[in-house]
Amino acid sequence: MIKRDKNNPIITIKDVKPSSEDLIVMGVFNAGVTIFNDEIILLLRVAETFKEKSDKYLFAPYYEKGKIKKKSYKLNDKSFDFSDSRVILNKARKKIEGLTSLSHFRLAKSKDGVNFEVAEKPTLSGKTKYESWGIEDARITKMGNNYYILYSAISQYGVLPSMIVTKDFCSFSEPKTILPPENKDVVLFPEKINNKYHLLHRPVPFGIGNLDIWLSTSDDLVHWGNHKHLLSVSERGFDSGRVGAGGVPIKTPHGWLIIYHAADKNNNYSLTAALLSLEEPEVVTHKLNFPLLKAEEDYEKEGFFNNVVFSCGEIVKKGIIYLYYGAADDKMALARIDKKKLLNLLIEKDK
Amino acid sequence: MIKRDKNNPIITIKDVKPSSEDLIVMGVFNAGVTIFNDEIILLLRVAETFKEKSDKYLFAPYYEKGKIKKKSYKLNDKSFDFSDSRVILNKARKKIEGLTSLSHFRLAKSKDGVNFEVAEKPTLSGKTKYESWGIEDARITKMGNNYYILYSAISQYGVLPSMIVTKDFCSFSEPKTILPPENKDVVLFPEKINNKYHLLHRPVPFGIGNLDIWLSTSDDLVHWGNHKHLLSVSERGFDSGRVGAGGVPIKTPHGWLIIYHAADKNNNYSLTAALLSLEEPEVVTHKLNFPLLKAEEDYEKEGFFNNVVFSCGEIVKKGIIYLYYGAADDKMALARIDKKKLLNLLIEKDK
Numbered sequence: 001m002i003k004r005d006k007n008n009p010i011i012t013i014k015d016v017k018p019s020s021e022d023l024i025v026m027g028v029f030n031a032g033v034t035i036f037n038d039e040i041i042l043l044l045r046v047a048e049t050f051k052e053k054s055d056k057y058l059f060a061p062y063y064e065k066g067k068i069k070k071k072s073y074k075l076n077d078k079s080f081d082f083s084d085s086r087v088i089l090n091k092a093r094k095k096i097e098g099l100t101s102l103s104h105f106r107l108a109k110s111k112d113g114v115n116f117e118v119a120e121k122p123t124l125s126g127k128t129k130y131e132s133w134g135i136e137d138a139r140i141t142k143m144g145n146n147y148y149i150l151y152s153a154i155s156q157y158g159v160l161p162s163m164i165v166t167k168d169f170c171s172f173s174e175p176k177t178i179l180p181p182e183n184k185d186v187v188l189f190p191e192k193i194n195n196k197y198h199l200l201h202r203p204v205p206f207g208i209g210n211l212d213i214w215l216s217t218s219d220d221l222v223h224w225g226n227h228k229h230l231l232s233v234s235e236r237g238f239d240s241g242r243v244g245a246g247g248v249p250i251k252t253p254h255g256w257l258i259i260y261h262a263a264d265k266n267n268n269y270s271l272t273a274a275l276l277s278l279e280e281p282e283v284v285t286h287k288l289n290f291p292l293l294k295a296e297e298d299y300e301k302e303g304f305f306n307n308v309v310f311s312c313g314e315i316v317k318k319g320i321i322y323l324y325y326g327a328a329d330d331k332m333a334l335a336r337i338d339k340k341k342l343l344n345l346l347i348e349k350d351k
Numbered sequence: 352m353i354k355r356d357k358n359n360p361i362i363t364i365k366d367v368k369p370s371s372e373d374l375i376v377m378g379v380f381n382a383g384v385t386i387f388n389d390e391i392i393l394l395l396r397v398a399e400t401f402k403e404k405s406d407k408y409l410f411a412p413y414y415e416k417g418k419i420k421k422k423s424y425k426l427n428d429k430s431f432d433f434s435d436s437r438v439i440l441n442k443a444r445k446k447i448e449g450l451t452s453l454s455h456f457r458l459a460k461s462k463d464g465v466n467f468e469v470a471e472k473p474t475l476s477g478k479t480k481y482e483s484w485g486i487e488d489a490r491i492t493k494m495g496n497n498y499y500i501l502y503s504a505i506s507q508y509g510v511l512p513s514m515i516v517t518k519d520f521c522s523f524s525e526p527k528t529i530l531p532p533e534n535k536d537v538v539l540f541p542e543k544i545n546n547k548y549h550l551l552h553r554p555v556p557f558g559i560g561n562l563d564i565w566l567s568t569s570d571d572l573v574h575w576g577n578h579k580h581l582l583s584v585s586e587r588g589f590d591s592g593r594v595g596a597g598g599v600p601i602k603t604p605h606g607w608l609i610i611y612h613a614a615d616k617n618n619n620y621s622l623t624a625a626l627l628s629l630e631e632p633e634v635v636t637h638k639l640n641f642p643l644l645k646a647e648e649d650y651e652k653e654g655f656f657n658n659v660v661f662s663c664g665e666i667v668k669k670g671i672i673y674l675y676y677g678a679a680d681d682k683m684a685l686a687r688i689d690k691k692k693l694l695n696l697l698i699e700k701d702k
Contacts, residue, residue: 093561154559160578176576179531179578180534180554204556204557205509206557208507209510210444219570223570225528226528227529229481
């Protein structure tokens with residue numbers, strides 16, 4: 001059903017120049033995808049950290065007024081837990097105090113969808129106080145002449161779904177926060193439904209509720225309401241830990257096709273698919289009860305965070321879905337699916 | 352500065368008739384407050400549970416299609432943790448599986464603001480699937496002829512800020528979810544500012560961020576955006592654990608006066624105050640660095656949940672703020688503050 005590209009991984013950290021001399025690239029993954037000027041565009045998430053290492057300190061990068069600054073943590077400071085390589089944990093508050101890497105967005109272009117030219121410099125970086133710990137996981141939706149980039153803004157204030165608009169990937173609107181924290185995996189439908197814009201998102205609740213996908217509506221793309229629960233984790237199995245939207249929903253005669261990520265309770269990620277009603281996207285009409293793709297190849301099983309396949313976008317070309325996905329949180333990979341076969345599978349499997 | 356009413360607590364469970372014969376009232380607290388037809392109106396949160404007790408089972412009430420149903424948990428079922436009297440905890444998921452009591456809203460009316468007549472029957476109960484575990488902590492804002500009731504809808508899907516509108520407290524609009532989960536302590540400003548409606552809310556983040564107060568704007572009261580961080584917990588002291596909005600912000604020449612709750616890291620609650628800029632309410636101009644009121648009286652220190660003072664509303668009458676508050680999560684109490692003195696305190700203390 002799904003075929004990995006033989007050149008996988010198609011982009012790795014070797015293909016990405018650090019944004020300054022004192023930084024190194026830790027990962028390039030979870031790219032938003034669209035078509036612009038007949039080229040396939042990836043808006044890559046590039047994670048960087050300081051080149052300088054020390055036995056006594058951990059150096060964490062962050063943005064302040066658009067510049068990258070360094071925060072030093074003493075490794076023997078008992079108030080912090082450094083055991084998770086991705087985060088600095090404040091033990092007393094049981095809260096994340098900072099990230100060990102800082103993400104920005106980098107443009108990459110391709111004619112064939114496999115060989116990409118990666119921009120030399122960051123395309124978008126953390127700008128506001130809500131982005132001081134970086135920007136992550138873009139999804140790009142085209143409507144009219146506008147490209148809407150939805151992403152997670154990260155800072156001490158939380159994880160906030162945010163939006164930037166562009167017509168040309170050269171000049172960009174100011175960022176706007178579109179949902180309160182803690183929430184991520186936001187993606188906009190490519191057209192209005194029942195005269196409203198629609199959005200998928202994945203709240204991260206503290207006490208009650210699971211890591212499920214929700215649907216909301218808007219008249220202006222900035223203010224969102226009518227929040228509805230859409231798609232649940234399962235009791236057990238590959239999607240029992242979390243689910244979250246992937247790329248832009250694909251309109252088909254059978255409904256809105258969504259390819260989304262799932263993980264089990266041990267953070268083993270996979271990609272799977274569902275169909276939502278065209279007229280009432282709050283209704284899930286069909287859903288696969290198995291993964292389309294799970295971490296099986298070495299480049300998916302080993303990396304910055306192991307056993308992750310995570311998609312923020314796909315394009316459809318001559319009936320083939322080009323599914324771009326982050327592998328083990330540090331590389332970009334590509335897999336292809338025949339759209340018709342996937343639709344048949346969805347419709348049959350749910351009978 | 353603040354004076355408790357000599358009749359405190361002014362409403363207790365003895366004053367509230369259960370909504371059916373098989374239920375008992377566990378608490379009456381956290382009432383929304385407004386003035387309607389020259390009377391002071393409280394929209395009480397009434398928490399109930401089943402009268403029937405068993406050594407082998409815990410019986411949890413919930414709403415299904417507007418009716419109260421019973422769910423039985425075996426007390427020897429090792430998958431649950433029953434140690435917190437308020438909730439049933441799923442040990443594997445580390446998530447709340449259900450509540451031990453079910454809350455609805457009950458109207459109470461008074462001419463003098465001290466002696467209240469409590470309605471015989473529930474005024475509003477859980478109606479939608481987002482309210483199957485009850486409705487909690489109403490705040491009432493009057494604009495034009497409409498009263499906007501903002502509250503927390505509780506269910507397996509999470510804690511969702513929701514809104515119901517009424518003109519007469521007899522007929523009510525359908526509930527609408529206005530912010531995604533997990534979020535609570537929502538209250539609407541009593542007028543538009545810069546041509547936008549404004550809302551205070553308190554997200555409950557999982558991984559990053561604190562239990563802080565946020566501000567959002569809307570054109571239509573249903574769709575919300577431009578989420579801004581407003582007021583933080585402190586590093587230490589009475590407000591180091593959480594803060595959350597109380598009643599409707601009071602317009603004064605010095606700014607929007609907000610009386611809000613705070614708690615330290617051990618869940619000792621108090622009430623305190625701040626001033627927000629009239630024109631730019633995202634700016635906190637003054638803030639008390641001590642409690643106005645903390646749990647000191649027996650009825651505040653002992654109850655369903657100890658050491659809680661929690662306000663969802665106040666009214667101002669001849670320069671006196673009548674601050675209504677829930678005490679120990681099971682009674683209603685009243686305290687009075689001279690508005691002018693409080694404003695002077697705020698303005699002086701912040702110099």
